[in-house]
Amino acid sequence: MSIESKEALSLRAPVAAADMAGAGEGPEFGRAGLRITREGLRDGSMLARLRALAHPKIEIRSDAEIEASLDATLAEHRAGSDACVFGYGSLMWNPAFLFAARQLGTLSGWHRRFCLGMPFGRGTPERPGLMMALDSGGSCHGIVFRISAAEVRDELLLVWRREMAGTAYRARWVNVRTAQGVVRAVTFVINRAHPHYVGTLEESAIADILAHAAGPLGSCAAYLQQTMNALHALGVTDRSLERLAAEVARRQPSGPREPSGTSRLFAGPHISLLAEHRREDGCESG
Numbered sequence: 371m372s373i374e375s376k377e378a379l380s381l382r383a384p385v386a387a388a389d390m391a392g393a394g395e396g397p398e399f400g401r402a403g404l405r406i407t408r409e410g411l412r413d414g415s416m417l418a419r420l421r422a423l424a425h426p427k428i429e430i431r432s433d434a435e436i437e438a439s440l441d442a443t444l445a446e447h448r449a450g451s452d453a454c455v456f457g458y459g460s461l462m463w464n465p466a467f468l469f470a471a472r473q474l475g476t477l478s479g480w481h482r483r484f485c486l487g488m489p490f491g492r493g494t495p496e497r498p499g500l501m502m503a504l505d506s507g508g509s510c511h512g513i514v515f516r517i518s519a520a521e522v523r524d525e526l527l528l529v530w531r532r533e534m535a536g537t538a539y540r541a542r543w544v545n546v547r548t549a550q551g552v553v554r555a556v557t558f559v560i561n562r563a564h565p566h567y568v569g570t571l572e573e574s575a576i577a578d579i580l581a582h583a584a585g586p587l588g589s590c591a592a593y594l595q596q597t598m599n600a601l602h603a604l605g606v607t608d609r610s611l612e613r614l615a616a617e618v619a620r621r622q623p624s625g626p627r628e629p630s631g632t633s634r635l636f637a638g639p640h641i642s643l644l645a646e647h648r649r650e651d652g653c654e655s656g
Contacts, residue, residue: 406464436534443526477547483503594615
């Protein structure tokens, strides 16, 4: 069941390009923060900014290393065929790459977890944040993006410059269930050997961090809310994220502000096609 075509994406590019600029999180992120946009990924300015902001002890891959990683992954893909990407976090609401179609998918054997400590991006060395990654066990709903064969390497390179610039993720081919059958897609799972992998923190500890951490990409609380908004637009409720959001809200006197961009990005008649697939997400540990 296709959600949106490449043509529709091109009409909405200004929204997709802006939604990690800190919209709704305070003007400091919009003015001086790190923006993830298609243009910034293509011209290398996003990586240059990332390298300038990163702590000296944070390993950032060189351009050559990023391309070598991509080529190693593509060696497991049939040349001349379309390729799919499974997004489960910010890729859902800010893909920043061209795709031919997208649809709701369910990945078994992996679940979303706030398990990656972030001393930059959505945190600082003084107050690190937490980002999501796929960790083993459970299941996870997300979006399967299909990239046309002629654009596979160019578009995946943009994804790699974003997701594989550091060493915290490992690219992995997985089988994702969709309304059209099982689809093979590449996704990004946590590298448990990475020094910033925090394992299974208590929910209260995660909420404490998400409620207060922020950095050049924006706040962790907004990242959580934007991910939930994207899932809601797909007709999916992730119970663990809902509980976590309630805990975060209790730690913020004014409550988390609704991020702009997501509702507009997913608004439209294609959402009604997913109504019959409304369900609760099984993103639980184990």
